[in-house]
Amino acid sequence: xxxxxxxxxxxxxxxxxxxxxxxxxxxxxxxxxxxxxxxxxxxxxxxxxxxxxxxxxxxxxxxxxxxxxxxxxxxxxxxxxxxxxxxxxxxxxxxxxxxxxxxxxxxxxxxxxxxxxxxxxxxxxxxxxxxxxxxxxxxxxxxxxxxxxxxxxxxxxxxxxxxxxxxxxxxxxxxxxxxxxxxxxxxxxxxxxxxxxxxxxxxxxxxxxxxxxxxxxxxxxxxxxxxxxxxxxxxxxxxxxxxxxxxxxxxxxxxxxxxxxxxxxxxxxxxxxxxxxxxx
Amino acid sequence: xxxxxxxxxxxxxxxxxxxxxxxxxxxxxxxxxxxxxxxxxxxxxxxxxxxxxxxxxxxxxxxxxxxxxxxxxxxxxxxxxxxxxxxxxxxxxxxxxxxxxxxxxxxxxxxxxxxxxxxxxxxxxxxxxxxxxxxxxxxxxxxxxxxxxxxxxxxxxxxxxxxxxxxxxxxxxxxxxxxxxxxxxxxxxxxxxxxxxxxxxxxxxxxxxxxxxxxxxxxxxxxxxxxxxxxxxxxxxxxxxxxxxxxxxxxxxxxxxxxxxxxxxxxxxxxxxxxxxxxxxxxxxxxxxxxxxxxxxxxxxxxxxxxxxxxxxxxxxxxxxxxxxxxxxxxxxxxxxxxxxxxxxxxxxxxxxxxxxxxxxxxxxxxxxxxxxxxxx
Amino acid sequence: xxxxxxxxxxxxxxxxxxxxxxxxxxxxxxxxxxxxxxxxxxxxxxxxxxxxxxxxxxxxxxxxxxxxxxxxxxxxxxxxxxxxxxxxxxxxxxxxxxxxxxxxxxxxxxxxxxxxxxxxxxxxxxxxxxxxxxxxxxxxxxxxxxxxxxxxxxxxxxxxxxxx
Numbered sequence: 001x002x003x004x005x006x007x008x009x010x011x012x013x014x015x016x017x018x019x020x021x022x023x024x025x026x027x028x029x030x031x032x033x034x035x036x037x038x039x040x041x042x043x044x045x046x047x048x049x050x051x052x053x054x055x056x057x058x059x060x061x062x063x064x065x066x067x068x069x070x071x072x073x074x075x076x077x078x079x080x081x082x083x084x085x086x087x088x089x090x091x092x093x094x095x096x097x098x099x100x101x102x103x104x105x106x107x108x109x110x111x112x113x114x115x116x117x118x119x120x121x122x123x124x125x126x127x128x129x130x131x132x133x134x135x136x137x138x139x140x141x142x143x144x145x146x147x148x149x150x151x152x153x154x155x156x157x158x159x160x161x162x163x164x165x166x167x168x169x170x171x172x173x174x175x176x177x178x179x180x181x182x183x184x185x186x187x188x189x190x191x192x193x194x195x196x197x198x199x200x201x202x203x204x205x206x207x208x209x210x211x212x213x214x215x216x217x218x219x220x221x222x223x224x225x226x227x228x229x230x231x232x233x234x235x236x237x238x239x240x241x242x243x244x245x246x247x248x249x250x251x252x253x254x255x256x257x258x259x260x261x262x263x264x265x266x267x268x269x270x271x272x273x274x275x276x277x278x279x280x
Numbered sequence: 281x282x283x284x285x286x287x288x289x290x291x292x293x294x295x296x297x298x299x300x301x302x303x304x305x306x307x308x309x310x311x312x313x314x315x316x317x318x319x320x321x322x323x324x325x326x327x328x329x330x331x332x333x334x335x336x337x338x339x340x341x342x343x344x345x346x347x348x349x350x351x352x353x354x355x356x357x358x359x360x361x362x363x364x365x366x367x368x369x370x371x372x373x374x375x376x377x378x379x380x381x382x383x384x385x386x387x388x389x390x391x392x393x394x395x396x397x398x399x400x401x402x403x404x405x406x407x408x409x410x411x412x413x414x415x416x417x418x419x420x421x422x423x424x425x426x427x428x429x430x431x432x433x434x435x436x437x438x439x440x441x442x443x444x445x446x447x448x449x450x451x452x453x454x455x456x457x458x459x460x461x462x463x464x465x466x467x468x469x470x471x472x473x474x475x476x477x478x479x480x481x482x483x484x485x486x487x488x489x490x491x492x493x494x495x496x497x498x499x500x501x502x503x504x505x506x507x508x509x510x511x512x513x514x515x516x517x518x519x520x521x522x523x524x525x526x527x528x529x530x531x532x533x534x535x536x537x538x539x540x541x542x543x544x545x546x547x548x549x550x551x552x553x554x555x556x557x558x559x560x561x562x563x564x565x566x567x568x569x570x571x572x573x574x575x576x577x578x579x580x581x582x583x584x585x586x587x588x589x590x591x592x593x594x595x596x597x598x599x600x601x602x603x604x605x606x607x608x609x610x611x612x613x614x615x616x617x618x619x620x621x622x623x624x625x626x627x628x629x630x631x632x633x634x635x636x637x638x639x640x641x642x643x644x645x646x647x648x649x650x651x652x653x654x655x656x657x
Numbered sequence: 658x659x660x661x662x663x664x665x666x667x668x669x670x671x672x673x674x675x676x677x678x679x680x681x682x683x684x685x686x687x688x689x690x691x692x693x694x695x696x697x698x699x700x701x702x703x704x705x706x707x708x709x710x711x712x713x714x715x716x717x718x719x720x721x722x723x724x725x726x727x728x729x730x731x732x733x734x735x736x737x738x739x740x741x742x743x744x745x746x747x748x749x750x751x752x753x754x755x756x757x758x759x760x761x762x763x764x765x766x767x768x769x770x771x772x773x774x775x776x777x778x779x780x781x782x783x784x785x786x787x788x789x790x791x792x793x794x795x796x797x798x799x800x801x802x803x804x805x806x807x808x809x810x811x812x813x814x815x816x817x818x819x820x821x
Contacts, residue, residue, distance in 0.1 A: 014424050015567075015580075016378045016391055031815055054380055054387050055571040055578035080596045080816050095386030122813035152813040179808060183733040186763055189723065190737040191807045197742070213812045219803075241594050243567050246424035250564030250585070251592060253614065256621035261423065277537055279606030597816030 014246050017052045017097030022090045023072065028158040032078045032123055033088060037098060040070040045130035046105025046237065046265045050245050051075065052097030053086035060242040060260070062127035063101060067134055073098065076126035076158060102245045103264050106131050107235055111207040115143040117199065119220050121150045121192055121212025125158055127237055127264075128211050132166065139171055143206075146173040146199050150192030150212070153180050173199055192216065193223040203228035209265075211237040218275060221268055231269040238263050238271065255280060288484045290498040291505055297356075297480065298329040299496040300439065300467070301402065309400040309437060312369060314362075316349055321362040323369070326402070332356050340447035340632065342641030354478050357403060357471045360447040363637050365560035366408055369399050370432045371415060375582045377567060382576040394428070400437040404465075406458035407450075407631040409440055411560030413464050417623040418563050437488060440465035444512040446519040449632030451645055454523030457629040459516040461485075467492060470509035481509040522635075522645040524616070525652060526626060533617035536651045537609060545647060546605035548640045553586035555634035555642075556611065561627050562586070587611050612644065658702065661695040661767070668693050671769050675716045676742040677793055685786050692775040698722075698762040704745065705756045711748035714773045717741060720766025724758050737804065738763070747794050749773030750780075 020037040027033050048062045059081070065074025079088040090096060108131065116135055120128050128147075135145050147166065151157040157176065167174040175195045177188035188195065192212070208224050210217050217236045224234055240252040240259045247261035255274035257263060274280050284290055304311050305327070314321040316333035326332065335353025338360060339346045345362060376392040401408075416433065419426035443450075443459035452458030461468040466489030470481040481501055484490045556562040566585035571578045585592060587610045593600035601607050619627035628644070635643045669690040672678055678686060696715075698704050704715065704722060721740040725733045736758065739745060745768070748756050780787030 013391065013427060016389060019386060019389060021386070052380075052580075054382065055569055055575065057569045058567070058580075078596075078815075097380070097389060150813070152811070156813060177738070179811065179813065181735050183723070183725065183735055185735060187721070188738040189735040191804050191812075193807065194737075194804055198740070215807075215810055216812045219807055239595065240600065241592065243565070247422050248419060248424060248426050248563075249566065250587070251566070253587075253610070253618070255613075256618035258622070273534070274537075279601045279603055279609075280537075 014099065015244060017050065017058070017099040019095050020073070020098045022092050022094045022096065024092055025090070028076060028160075029156050031080065032076060032158055034064065034074060034076045034158075035087065035090070036065075037073040037075075037096070039098070040072045041101065042070055043067055043101035043130075044105035045108055045134050046127050047101035047103050048127070048245075048264065049073065049075065049098050049100030049102070050242075051077075051083075051087060052099075053083050053090070054096070056086040057083045058097070058243075059083045059087070060102075060245060062237075062264075064126040064129045065133075066137075067130050068137055076123065076129075078123050100245070102260055104262065104266075106209050106237075106265050107207060107267075108134055111135075111209075112141045113143070113205075115201045115206040116145045117196075117201050117206055117208045117224075118145075118147045119150075119192060119196070119208065119210045119212070120147070121216045122152065122156065123158060124210075124212035124216075124237070125149055128209060129159060129162075131209060132172075136166075136169075136172065144173065144201055145171065146201060147175070148192055148195040148199065149174070149176045150195075150216070151176070151178050153178050154182075154185060175199065191219070193219045196220070196223040196227060201227075203230075203233075206233060208234045209237075210234065214238070214275070231272060232267060234268040235265050236268055236271065236275075237265050284484050284490050284493055284498075286484055286486060286490065288490075289501040289506060290482050290484075290493070291479050291501045292482050292493075292496055292498040293477075293479050294329065296482075296496045296498055297332075297469075300492050301326065301329045303492050303494060303496070304400040304402070304437060304439075307398075309398045309435075311400045311402050312366070313402040314359075316347065319347055320345065321347060321359060321364070323364045323366065332403070338362070338447060340449040340636040342449075342635055342643050343638055344641075345636045355471060355473055357441045357443075357469075358445050360443065360445065360450055361405055361407065361631050361633060363558045363633060365558065365631075365633070366399075366401055366404060366412060367415065367560050367562075369401075370412070370436070371419070371426075371429050371563060371584075372432075372582075373584045375428055377580040377582050380578045380580075387578075394431070397432060398435040398437075399432065400439060402439045403441045404438050405441060405443055405631075406461040407452045407455075407629040408560055409438060409461055409464045410452075410455075410457035410629040411631070412436075412438075414561045414623070414625070414627060414629065415563060417625075418561075421623070437492070438465040438467075438485075439489075439492075440468040440485075442468055442470040442509065442513050443516045444471060446516045447632060447636070448521055449635040450520050450630065451522040451524060451632060452630035453517040453520050455526065455626065455628055455630035460513045465489070470512060472505060472508055472512070479505070481505050522632065522643075524628070524630070524645050524648050526616075529626065529648070530617040530620040532652060532655045533613045535655045537613065539651065539654055541647070541650055541654060542605035542609045545608050545642060546603060548642055549588075549604050549608050550640060551588045551590075551604045551607055552639060553588040554637045554639065555644075556586035556588060557584065558633040558637045559615075560631060560633070561615075561629065564592070566592070587614070608642075612647065615644075616648065658704065659697050659699075661697055663694050665690065668695060668769065671695065671718055672716065675718065675769065677716055677744050677797075681789060685789060688779060688783075688786060689771060689776075692772040692779070693769050696768050696770040698766045698768070700762050700764050700766075702762050704760045704762060704766070704768070705758070707756055707759050709756045711746060711754045711756050712773045713746065714749050714771040714776055715745040716769040716771070717743050717745060718767045718769060720768075721763040722760045722766055723763060724760050726758055733759070733761075737801075737808075740766075744797055746773075747798065749777065750791075750794060
């Protein structure tokens with residue numbers, strides 16, 4: 001009658017990070033930077049790591065590098081809290097702790113043979129950059145690849161030189177839009193949803209991947225629905241407080257979901273009924 | 281001495297209980313049992329069955345727990361659970377996750393040593409046995425396992441006690457988790473007291489339990505004692521004044537998520553987190569960072585946390601659940617609703633602790649009845 | 658603003674193909690064509706000016722424009738970008754019939770320019786036609802309002818730094 005448990009390979013020790021060194025730091029915007037680490041492991045686009053700053057704590061950070069490059073780990077971090085501020089102060093050669101990769105990423109396999117429309121807002125482009133790397137590396141596996149990127153202002157756009165490079169390609173569509181711009185700005189001003197009617201994709205055969213502030217994602221989904229895309233073709237990346245990243249601490253609950261283990265990427269119909277509820 | 285097989289039943293006396301405790305201690309177990317201290321039944325290590333308090337009666341109601349020891353009464357188990365639960369022995373309230381130490385290369389991380397402990401829970405009730413298996417579902421059954429919990433949990437021996445009385449706050453019968461221990465025990469005792477005798481009907485739940493009876497004086501249980509125990513347990517179930525109707529409860533709670541009732545509850549709820557601390561299945565933890573004065577030594581320490589705290593849902597820019605109503609909603613919809621999606625079943629075992637230990641007397645059974653009414657078409 | 662060669666057939670096709678006109682009857686499309694001319698605007702030039710008489714209604718065929726406002730000390734502040742498939746100007750439909758903003762071409766922009774006085778008169782005379790036009794204008798207004806509300810949310814605002 002008595003049920004005896006057994007130790008599974010992934011144990012509580014999973015909460016213990018390994019050390020890694022910073023190899024480079026690049027400033028993206030006034031409060032956002034990209035940091036390379038000297039160790040790498042396989043990950044899926046959309047997965048995240050827990051980064052530990054000595055004595056300050058741990059934060060979940062999406063991996064923003066190339067999934068095909070397992071020689072290093074790349075994270076793009078917005079310094080808005082005690083731990084991210086400490087990470088921001090690290091310089092090449094400095095040490096931090098890292099554990100991961102965690103979570104369910106973007107549906108790259110399911111998107112094969114489909115058009116991909118990526119909608120990113122602000123730092124939401126970071127977890128989607130591995131999707132772009134992957135799609136461009138396996139270009140023949142996908143139909144149209146379109147990136148729609150919204151930021152607060154031209155100075156708040158991350159990966160700017162890459163955006164230019166992607167925009168120059170014949171096999172990818174890129175449109176950017178900002179909330180506020182100087183009059184020298186030569187393209188879109190407004191909200192990212194206004195770009196959706198302006199690009200071509202086949203609603204029957206498209207996978208949309210959306211990451212940005214939650215409110216933005218809700219508007220974007222509505223706009224996609226206006227274009228005939230059904231909820232089972234739309235994926236969003238959610239965010240909640242995370243402490244353990246392995247589904248044990250309870251913090252990241254979002255209705256029945258644990259963001260860390262069941263997400264952070266969810267097919268929209270799975271979160272539809274709860275995403276609009278206040279303080280959920 | 282004859283071997284007793286699993287689900288076999290015997291009758292033993294106080295002397296037998298003493299022998300079971302000493303057998304456990306000889307095997308290296310810390311025997312944890314309810315002891316009466318400062319007006320409450322605490323859980324603490326006992327050295328012998330003589331440490332078990334007699335004649336303790338408790339009275340529990342919304343926001344109320346009172347216990348007293350009645351002179352001259354012989355019974356050991358004619359009371360119910362208090363604010364303490366076995367969770368604190370298996371799922372440490374405070375636990376060092378790792379230590380980091382600065383050195384010339386940067387820092388090194390090390391896993392802290394942890395003392396090995398083997399617990400025998402003597403007198404654990406059915407609700408708490410059920411709670412333990414629910415914690416097992418959460419902490420041992422996913423892709424990742426809480427090995428700190430596993431280390432403690434694996435060697436546990438459960439000497440259960442079938443309740444022969446129910447507090448006014450008990451509702452295990454409706455949650456199908458009591459008052460009779462049905463699983464997860466090594467031995468299960470039912471205390472039978474009449475004019476001539478003070479005996480325990482003892483059911484064997486495991487081979488380890490059977491081995492514990494080694495050297496214990498017992499007799500085969502006659503059918504009438506078995507029936508007498510049944511009558512006592514059934515009577516305890518019938519005493520229960522509270523219940524939760526669990527039919528379709530997960531869907532029901534999903535339907536009432538935006539109900540104004542949550543605001544009404546929030547007018548009484550202090551967000552003190554008592555309910556989550558006393559709950560035997562609440563498992564949430566937070567992790568904090570501690571450094572020494574030199575700044576060279578850092579530790580990450582895990583503490584119990586509660587969905588009632590503001591920091592629980594902290595996200596850059598502020599907490600997601602600012603209002604108390606949203607936090608109560610998280611508590612009840614998780615406990616009785618979304619638990620089903622995550623781990624199967626319901627996260628509540630009907631122990632009634634959250635009712636007795638709520639300083640403002642919020643009653644989960646009462647609230648569920650209100651929600652059921654609100655959700656009715 | 659340069660009037661383009663106004664071949665009536667080409668104009669009717671441009672109007673028929675414009676998103677705003679989707680679902681209009683042939684008769685209504687012809688009505689619009691009868692009050693239309695084709696116009697192009699060089700980059701940097703203004704199609705409408707704040708305060709000016711709102712006597713045109715524009716269907717944008719190709720190109721991109723800023724709707725902007727000039728503020729002393731801040732210069733021109735772009736508010737939103739409109740372009741291919743969008744329409745510009747509903748001030749013609751309601752008093753005081755004046756433009757509220759500037760619209761400046763970012764790229765060479767080609768529009769169908771409708772005579773708003775004629776359009777207004779026609780709407781007054783033929784309510785079926787008027788209803789079709791107003792319904793479409795309402796949709797445009799609704800979209801712009803939603804976008805503006807979303808814009809006001811300042812979605813990417815940096816979070817308050819908290820130490821918790």
